[in-house]
Amino acid sequence: MVRAVRGVSFDLQAGQTLGIVGESGSGKSVTAMTILGLARGARVRGRVLFQDRDLVGASPQVLRWIRGAQIAMIFQDPLSSLHPYYRVGWQIVEMIRTHDRSISKKQARRRAADLLTLVGIPQAARRIDDYPHQFSGGMRQRVMIAMAMALDPKVLIADEPTTALDVTVQAQVIDVMRNVQSEFGTSIIMITHDLGVIADIADDVLVMYSGEVMETAPRRELYYHVHHPYTEGLLASLPSHGGTRERLTPIPGSPPSLLAEGAPCPFAPRCRYAFDPCFTDRPELAEVFADERHRSACWLSHDEAGRRREREQIDAAQVAS
Structure with missing residues (x-):
């Protein structure tokens, strides 16, 4: 089914x-x-x-x-x-x-x-x-x-x-x-x-991926204070107007088939910041950045400083490997 x-x-x-x-x-x-x-x-x-x-x-x-x-x-x-x-x-x-x-x-x-x-x-x-x-x-x-x-x-x-x-x-x-x-x-x-x-x-935005909600927030909060890597990937793939022209940053890979059994987090295989819990447990859609209107289904830390620190650690580990 x-x-x-x-x-x-x-x-x-x-x-x-x-x-x-x-x-x-x-x-x-x-x-x-x-x-x-x-x-x-x-x-x-x-x-x-x-x-x-x-x-x-x-x-x-x-x-x-x-x-x-x-x-x-x-x-x-x-x-x-x-x-x-x-x-x-x-x-x-x-x-x-x-x-x-x-x-x-x-x-x-x-x-x-x-x-x-x-x-x-x-x-x-x-x-x-x-x-x-x-x-x-x-x-x-x-x-x-x-x-x-x-x-x-x-x-x-x-x-x-x-x-x-x-x-x-x-x-x-x-x-x-x-x-x-x-x-x-x-x-x-x-x-x-x-x-x-x-x-x-x-006024408000709901981001979906593979049949699930990845992130939801008021529009301005979502664009300027994004939490989920999938939402970040969508925003990074947009062309910018004015300023320095840079290449668009696509999200690698393709959406998963709904017929196949995948990782608990459906975005994990394409996520730059995926780590062990992403492949073993499904993240709940939970409040992030101490804002009850902003929720994200991601294992990255729900406070901004912790999320930044975890992402830096994952980036450093990828460079080292």
């Missing part, structure tokens, strides 16, 4: 943005799908509490009521999420009227045009009758955001919404999501492998 995600736990406050980051295959999308009950065929254990209701094991009727109306999702590829045979306005209208039949088609169409205007699509009243293939990639993503916000959901899950978009369009999509959050007070879960995107939008 493959355990795709293990021990993931987080809180999402109203109006806040949680960034979930990690390499491909780290379990980010599976986590999002499980929240909405879309991980069909999977054996799910644990709880997903939304407004005091546990979504794990909820009936199909309850989940249908929650999806879209209370928790909406933007998928990675808008072209495969939008039906190619129907106009985008019709699809948004159907989304609205599926959940609320008291709204007339005319009212729903007006709402759809307003949403397309809100997400920055020019001449929305005309373009509402265009087909998905008549929009660019960035515009299709805006249509998906408009559709997701059609019923003013409390939570918006964005699964890599800026993948395959150029940097300028990425920034525009992020601005649209910020505006939507400001307008409706929506909570956002932003799933991505791009720490640059996380830096632009997240």
Whole structure:
């Protein structure tokens, strides 16, 4: 049996943005799908509490009521999420009227045009009758955001919404999501492998690797006071802007297969600072740097001075060998 995600736990406050980051295959999308009950065929254990209701094991009727109306999702590829045979306005209208039949088609169409205007699509009243293939990639993503916000959901899950978009369009999509959050007070879960995107939008960050949480902290704390070597490796692989140009520092090796039995710490085989406990015992996700909001699953010392000393000792031992 493959355990795709293990021990993931987080809180999402109203109006806040949680960034979930990690390499491909780290379990980010599976986590999002499980929240909405879309991980069909999977054996799910644990709880997903939304407004005091546990979504794990909820009936199909309850989940249908929650999806879209209370928790909406933007998928990675808008072209495969939008039906190619129907106009985008019709699809948004159907989304609205599926959940609320008291709204007339005319009212729903007006709402759809307003949403397309809100997400920055020019001449929305005309373009509402265009087909998905008549929009660019960035515009299709805006249509998906408009559709997701059609019923003013409390939570918006964005699964890599800026993948395959150029940097300028990425920034525009992020601005649209910020505006939507400001307008409706929506909570956002932003799933991505791009720490640059996380830096632009997240309040808190959760770093995943091989189906587990490696580190979680407020955004600024994570970027400037990192603890886990995996998070440090992700940050080191980012290109810097300005200053001295240096080569990017990749993380050596590849993520482990979930089918194979590996070290108790899944990152240990790729970790520069791995030592004996990493290969014998699984580290708990515990408070580090005396900050209850900052937790890391690593055997390195949880205080800054001790961590620095241990890393220096490991580096010296590697040089000596």
